[in-house]
Amino acid sequence: MAQETRVAEEGKVEEKVKMLDIYIMGKRYKVPDAGLTIQAALEYCGYNLIRGCGCREGFCGACATIYNFTYDPTIKYGLACQTVVEQNMVITQIPFFPAAESLYNVGDLQPKEGVNKLAELYPDILTCFGCNNCTKTCPQNLEVMEFVSDAIRGDYEKVYEKSFDCLLCGLCAARCPQGLQPYNIALAGRRLRGAYLAPKSQHNLDRVKEIEEGNFDADMEKLKKMSADELRELYAKREIEPAL
Amino acid sequence: MPYPPYMEESIRKLEASRQRRMKEEIPLISSDERDMIVRKYHPDYRETGKRKLLLGPNKDETMPEELANQLEGNSRVDPDKVDLSKIDYDVDVLIIGSGGAGLSAALLAQENGARVLIATKLRLGDSNTIGAEGGTQAADRPNDSPVLHYLDTMGGGHFENVPELVWAMARDAPMAIKWLEDLGVNWDKETDGSMRELELAGECRRRVHSCKDYTGLEVMRVLRDEVRCRDNIDYIEFEPAIELIMDDEGQVAGAILVNLETNKLSPVRAKAVIVATGGLGRLHTQGFPTTNHYGATADGLAMAYRVGCSLIYGDSIQYHPTGAVYPLQLVGILITENVRALGGQIINIDGEQVACNLEPRDILASFEIRECTERHKGITTSAGNVGVWEDIPLIDMLHGEGTIARRLPSLVHKFRRFNIDLIHEPVLVYPTLHYQNGGVRMDANSATEVPGLWAPGEVGGGVHGQNRLGGNATLDIYVFGRRAGREAAQYAKEVKLGKLNLDHVRQWQKELEQLDIAKERPFSPMLLPNYARQPSDYLADLYTEKLQPGLVKLA
Numbered sequence: 001m002a003q004e005t006r007v008a009e010e011g012k013v014e015e016k017v018k019m020l021d022i023y024i025m026g027k028r029y030k031v032p033d034a035g036l037t038i039q040a041a042l043e044y045c046g047y048n049l050i051r052g053c054g055c056r057e058g059f060c061g062a063c064a065t066i067y068n069f070t071y072d073p074t075i076k077y078g079l080a081c082q083t084v085v086e087q088n089m090v091i092t093q094i095p096f097f098p099a100a101e102s103l104y105n106v107g108d109l110q111p112k113e114g115v116n117k118l119a120e121l122y123p124d125i126l127t128c129f130g131c132n133n134c135t136k137t138c139p140q141n142l143e144v145m146e147f148v149s150d151a152i153r154g155d156y157e158k159v160y161e162k163s164f165d166c167l168l169c170g171l172c173a174a175r176c177p178q179g180l181q182p183y184n185i186a187l188a189g190r191r192l193r194g195a196y197l198a199p200k201s202q203h204n205l206d207r208v209k210e211i212e213e214g215n216f217d218a219d220m221e222k223l224k225k226m227s228a229d230e231l232r233e234l235y236a237k238r239e240i241e242p243a244l
Numbered sequence: 245m246p247y248p249p250y251m252e253e254s255i256r257k258l259e260a261s262r263q264r265r266m267k268e269e270i271p272l273i274s275s276d277e278r279d280m281i282v283r284k285y286h287p288d289y290r291e292t293g294k295r296k297l298l299l300g301p302n303k304d305e306t307m308p309e310e311l312a313n314q315l316e317g318n319s320r321v322d323p324d325k326v327d328l329s330k331i332d333y334d335v336d337v338l339i340i341g342s343g344g345a346g347l348s349a350a351l352l353a354q355e356n357g358a359r360v361l362i363a364t365k366l367r368l369g370d371s372n373t374i375g376a377e378g379g380t381q382a383a384d385r386p387n388d389s390p391v392l393h394y395l396d397t398m399g400g401g402h403f404e405n406v407p408e409l410v411w412a413m414a415r416d417a418p419m420a421i422k423w424l425e426d427l428g429v430n431w432d433k434e435t436d437g438s439m440r441e442l443e444l445a446g447e448c449r450r451r452v453h454s455c456k457d458y459t460g461l462e463v464m465r466v467l468r469d470e471v472r473c474r475d476n477i478d479y480i481e482f483e484p485a486i487e488l489i490m491d492d493e494g495q496v497a498g499a500i501l502v503n504l505e506t507n508k509l510s511p512v513r514a515k516a517v518i519v520a521t522g523g524l525g526r527l528h529t530q531g532f533p534t535t536n537h538y539g540a541t542a543d544g545l546a547m548a549y550r551v552g553c554s555l556i557y558g559d560s561i562q563y564h565p566t567g568a569v570y571p572l573q574l575v576g577i578l579i580t581e582n583v584r585a586l587g588g589q590i591i592n593i594d595g596e597q598v599a600c601n602l603e604p605r606d607i608l609a610s611f612e613i614r615e616c617t618e619r620h621k622g623i624t625t626s627a628g629n630v631g632v633w634e635d636i637p638l639i640d641m642l643h644g645e646g647t648i649a650r651r652l653p654s655l656v657h658k659f660r661r662f663n664i665d666l667i668h669e670p671v672l673v674y675p676t677l678h679y680q681n682g683g684v685r686m687d688a689n690s691a692t693e694v695p696g697l698w699a700p701g702e703v704g705g706g707v708h709g710q711n712r713l714g715g716n717a718t719l720d721i722y723v724f725g726r727r728a729g730r731e732a733a734q735y736a737k738e739v740k741l742g743k744l745n746l747d748h749v750r751q752w753q754k755e756l757e758q759l760d761i762a763k764e765r766p767f768s769p770m771l772l773p774n775y776a777r778q779p780s781d782y783l784a785d786l787y788t789e790k791l792q793p794g795l796v797k798l799a
Contacts (some may be wrong), residue, residue, distance in 0.1 A: 017626065034626050034660070037573045048480065048776040050504050053538050054366060057577050059375045060537075060659075062367055082573055084660065103473045106421055106428055160430060165458065170467060180744060187469055191428025192467070199437030207384040207418040218409060219391045228403060235399040240448045241387065 016076050022072070023090040031085060038065055038080040038091055051095035060224040061167030064139070064174075067091045078139045097170040099165045099181040102188070115190055116154035122185050125152055127178045134172035134182050140165050144172050144182045151185050154195055159189035246663040247570070251672075254623055254655050257595030258633055258670055265589060266641060270600040278607055281718035282776045285610035286616075287563055287675075290711075293530040294384070294559070299755050301554035302440065308529035309560060314546045315555075316761065317768025319753060321509070323746035328489065331498075331513045331744075335361040335478075336736040337729070338499055338514035340485045340544065343371025344460070344718060345465040345701025349732070350477050353518075356733035360477045361512060362453060363501050364538050365521075365771065366482035369468035372522050372537045372702065373721060376460030376763040378444065378580075379452040381715035381720070382417035385441060388449040400446040401681075401709020406556070409707040412688040413716070413723045420722040421453055429466050430455055436592030444714035452715040457654050460718060483510070484543060484771055486750060487699070488517060488551050491742035496551060496696035498744065504771070513744060515736035516696055518728050519544040520721075523680040523702040526773045529561060533576035533629070534568075534677040543769035544703040550683045551751050553692045557682025560710040565590075565608040567676020569631030576676045580606075580655060583634060587642045591633040591670065592621035598632055606711075609675040616674065623672060631674040636666045679717060681708050690728035696739065697733050700724035726747045 018033040022041060029045040035042060041051060054062030065079035070088040080093060102121040109117055119125055125148065134144035143162055150158035163186035173181040210216070223231065247255060249564035269701050271280070283289045287308075294306050308317065316406030339346045343618060346362060347369065353360050362368070383393040393414040398405050423440075425431060432454050443450040455462035479617050482504045489498035490510065495519050498513040526534020533727040534540070538573035545555065566579040584590075589607065590598040599611035612632055615621030622630040648667050649656060656666050664671070683705030684693050690700040699723040708716060 015787060026525075032626075035571050035573070040572055043775040044777050046776050047536050048772070048774055049538075050772065051366075054370045055372075055375045057375055057535075057574075059458070060370055071673070084662070086571070101469075101472060105473065106470065109428070110279075164430075164456065164462075166465075187465055190430060191466055191469065194428040194430040198425070198433060199435065199439045201384075201431070201433060201439050203386055203438055204382075204384040204418055204425075206386075206420055208422050211390065211415055211418060216390050216415070219389070220394065220415075223391060223394065224407065224411075229393075231398065231403065235395055237790055238392065238395060238448045241443065243449060 008184045013065065013213070018227060022085050022089045023076065025092050026090065027064060037086050038067070038078070038083050038085055039063060041085045042080070052080060052093040052156045053128060056081045061169035061226070062095065064094045064169040065091060066094060077139050078167070082139070094171065094174055097174045099170060099184060100174040101181065101184045104137050106195055109195060109197055111156070112194065116152075118151045118154065118156075118159070118185055118189055121188055122181070123179060124178065125185060128152065128180060133175045133177065134181075137171045139169060139171065140167060142166060147186055148180065148182050150195070151189055156189050156193045157187055160193040185209065246665070247669065248381045248626065250626075251623060253591045254595070254633070255670065257593070258591050258635060260359065261595035262635070262641065264637060265597060265635075266638070268597065270597050272600050272603060273607070281610045281614070284604055285608055285613045287487050287530045287532065287613075288335055288559065288759060289293075290530070290560060298759055298761060299548050300551075300615055301559060302553060306559060308527075308561065309407055309528045310527040311524060311542060311545070311558065314527065314542050314761070314768040314770060315549045317546055317765050318756065318762055319550070319749045320502070320767050320769070321746065321749060326458065326500060326511065326746060328744040331700055332510040333361055333512040335359050335512065335514050336519060337732045338363065338512050339360070339501060339515045339518045339520060341371070341520035341522060342368050342468075342479065343520065343522050343701065344373035344463060344467065344721035345522075345728075347464075347471050348722050349518045349520060349700060349729035350471055350728045351467070351474070351699070352613045352729030353733040354474055354477050355596040356730050358476070358677060358733035358736050361514070362471070362477065362479040363483050363485055363499070364481055365408070365480050365504070365543070367453060368471065368479050369464045370537065370539060371464065372525075373460045373718065374464045374539055375535070375537065375774045376718050377457045378719040379442065379454035379715050380421065380718040381447070381451050381553065381713070382421045382453055382719065383449065384418040384421065384439065385413065385449065385451065388451055390417065392394045392448055393417065393451065396447050397708070397713055401711050403709070404557075406706035407707035409686075411718060412727065414724040416687035416726070417719050419449070420719065420726065423726070424463055424466065424722065427466050427470055430444050432580040446713045447715070455535055457623065463718070484769070485547065486771070487743050487746065489513070489746060490493070490546050490551060490748050491744055493677065493742040494695065495739065495741065496694055497741050499547075503797070511744075513741070515741060516698070516732035518698045518700065518732055519684075519703060520699070521699050521703050521726065525677050527770070529677060532675060532677040533566065533737045535564070535576050535578055536677065538773070541770040541773060543701065543771065545684065546768040548692060548694075548697065548699060548703075549620055551697065554695065554696050555682060556685045556705040557710050560681035561677060562610050562679040562681055562712055563606070563673050564678045565605050565612060565722050566634055569629045569672040569674045571664065572627050573662060574658065575627075577658075578676070578678070579671060579673055580652070583636060583639070583655070585652060586639045586647065588639055589635045590673070591635050591705070601632060612673070612675055623624050625672070629674070631672040633670040634673045635670045637668055637670065664751060668742060679712055681705070681710050681712055688727070691729040691731065696735070698728035700728040
């Protein structure tokens with residue numbers, strides 16, 4: 001089906017570019033075979049995006065997208081800003097999924113011996129029967145089912161390690177047959193880990209105390225009284241710690 | 245073959261000159277030459293693409309044309325058609341925008357007793373903060389001090405920073421780190437709990453705190469979750485503010501929101517308003533690509549300017565010399581400066597060095613622009629972007645095989661996704677629009693010159709002077725977001741609002757008419773960039789491909 005057309009860029013580059021057929025929510029469009037992302041292809045086809053578009057760099061999870069091919073019904077998953085369109089791709093975005101997050105006070109996350117805080121917040125987590133759809137869905141290639149298992153066991157440290165690259169796109173929740181929300185479960189686990197299990201940073205706590213006691217105020221007053229030239233000289237002469 | 249055939253010839257030239265270039269040392273240019281090249285080619289100094297403002301608090305000052313158009317834009321609101329006696333939301337503190345500054349402000353305002361409403365253009369938390377990879381400065385190691393942090397920041401900003409803002413930021417930094425940790429942010433640490441901190445250009449101590457290379461994402465995940473979990477904070481997504489509301493005492497007293505999907509307007513009455521809309525990357529000033537989020541369209545600058553806030557260093561924009569140009573999916577993203585520090589050279593279409601790879605950011609950006617414009621020695625992609633090569637494989641030749649994989653893993657991974665192997669192939673780069681150094685003039689609590697309005701984060705200006713150091717952007721948003729939230733909540737307890745009005749909009753439109761520029765100016769705020777291809781292109785497809793009407797969308 002690919003047809004050829006001439007794409008001229010103000011006389012700078014002229015080349016023959018093949019056109020691809022893609023189907024946006026079932027509707028056929030033609031886009032150049034030039035490495036366009038799904039996002040760029042949508043815009044090429046005239047869509048001015050409101051939902052389903054964010055950082056455009058693969059960080060924010062706003063552009064969760066489901067696709068397959070006219071010749072292959074297997075459902076695939078990706079971020080629209082990071083996935084290149086291919087011939088006969090059938091595309092739909094999932095800009096929102098109604099997952100009901102459990103609300104809590106971060107103070108309530110304080111770990112307690114013999115209590116699984118994550119199972120307390122998300123009791124239905126125990127109904128996971130290991131179909132692994134969540135893992136197959138994850139556009140970040142995370143081992144989602146594994147960190148759900150870690151959450152069931154109350155191993156917060158493992159949840160933190162395995163889920164750290166999660167963008168909260170929500171695709172795992174969209175595909176879970178048990179209606180679980182792996183991304184929200186892991187978020188609570190990471191917050192618990194950060195607030196309570198990570199070793200405390202004594203030098204940060206000491207510095208906060210020193211500042212609150214006003215230990216640096218006198219030095220600062222001295223700097224404020226300096227002339228511009230004195231300040232420049234101080235800056236030029238400051239000792240530079242070697243980088244790591 | 246990941247790079248298209250039309251680039252092959254140039255890549256072969258680059259490979260052919262590598263042996264020679266390994267030994268070729270181009271000296272740093274003298275300070276006189278620096279002056280000359282920056283003045284001639286750096287976008288901040290270029291007179292083209294800029295013009296004087298014709299009205300408003302910064303009248304007669306020169307701004308990039310795209311920003312000037314937004315500042316002088318037409319209001320999207322017809323004051324005669326909005327009934328301010330029918331208010332949809334009545335709150336203590338309205339926060340416009342939901343990045344790091346907006347959400348920090350929301351949490352502190354709530355803690356200080358305010359009922360808070362967050363109005364945000366996209367999803368809650370969608371922002372530039374989420375893409376911040378590097379980290380956050382805070383002088384909390386024993387050999388460091390907030391005073392040294394102050395000195396570094398002043399020097400980096402060429403001593404043009406507003407001192408009281410810099411001191412506020414340096415002083416509050418360790419507290420901001422602790423606050424975020426208490427909320428559940430996982431900072432990178434050693435096993436004994438000490439923070440793993442890095443040093444970026446212009447900093448005399450290692451003080452940049454990170455969360456792997458997802459620092460902004462990790463913080464935003466936590467802030468967003470915390471906002472959702474708290475009582476007395478409401479948020480409305482896909483509903484940006486398009487105009488501020490004033491009262492008859494001259495105080496900011498709310499805003500008009502618009503539902504992006506239904507176009508319904510909603511007036512909000514608020515005792516205090518915090519505009520935290522971030523920067524302007526998506527204006528693409530002077531035609532540059534950007535590292536910025538889809539929503540970074542200077543909305544807050546336009547709205548604040550119209551109620552009488554002045555801008556400080558409004559024309560000062562940070563361009564990073566090595567933004568990716570190819571592939572299309574990665575256009576504008578940063579190639580870390582470490583590549584150059586390791587010996588990565590900047591090469592033109594003929595395989596020749598453009599400048600010494602260790603020139604400062606603004607100098608190298610200027611050289612690249614000269615090479616691609618005046619000298620026509622850039623490489624143009626099929627999407628119409630132009631750039632020069634950054635020779636990454638050279639690093640392994642200089643420092644031994646395996647260096648690239650070891651030192652630049654996330655970069656290698658990012659490009660591998662698109663079948664580009666940076667261990668063996670160069671990367672195409674060009675300056676990319678990264679940050680707005682200036683913004684709305686504010687005090688140490690982010691209060692603007694107009695009562696009832698605060699402007700924390702990238703939308704506010706002065707703390708960075710005309711050049712921002714790495715790790716100070718994410719710090720800025722937490723520090724000034726928290727200060728703004730706290731003060732706005734206190735203010736809301738005391739202020740008495742008068743009768744709401746949009747007289748400033750009427751006055752603004754009258755001035756535009758008097759200057760006879762209303763028709764030439766766009767509507768502002770812009771809200772979203774328009775990247776959709778124009779319908780005429782589709783007509784062209786129809787003719788060239790002889791498709792039947794109906795096979796492609798026409799509008």
